Amino acid sequence: MVNLGLSRVDDAVAAKHPGLQQYAACQSHAFMKGTGSFVLGTGGLFVIQKVLQKKLPYPLQWNLLLSVVAGSVCSYAVTRIETQKCSDLWMYLETGSFPDRTPHTEEATPPAEPSGPKTTQYGDVME
Template sequence: MVNLGLSRVDDAVAAKHPGLEEYAACQSNAFMKGVFTFVTGTGVTFGLQLFIKRKFAYPVQWSLLVSAIVGSVASYKVTKTESQKCRDLWIFLETGQLPKDMNTDHHN
């Protein structure tokens, strides 16, 4: 059986899709990179703001809000990019073709 998160996939479905385990591992890795990016992006942004705060005085809650927003945007972009790589991997594992090969324009 293949585990996807907390749920298990039936053996018949796993046999029908041999790349399912690799795809699940790729997606898990993409989400972990997103979480790591959020934590580090928020921390670095907050640290930079504390350093800049010496010149410009503004309340700490704005530093936290801006840091969380910057961390969220960075995390979204990283997760989106990594998830696209996983989708491309899934298409390759299922069809044997890269998505770029399937979308080529033959009218040139």
């Protein structure tokens, strides 16, 4: 049996997915980074607001609310980016290649030329 944190994974599943432990470790690291960014972001913004309290006086409850919301947004962003890296790692371990993350845009095709006689910008007909 392969241990992933507190749960165990069947040997058949672990044999089918050899990168499972690396992926689980990456996800765990991503969630810990997210938790750390929440704590540090919330605390840091709260301290900054306490320093600026002299110039912008507003109640403590708004200080806390703004700090927690900003810490949550920061935590979400960090966790999302790190989880995307873990997904890329999983795809690499499973397929041997990284996924293509470039946006797919259709190439512009040149406009079809009119079949009649060509005219200049002044309206003269060209032969």
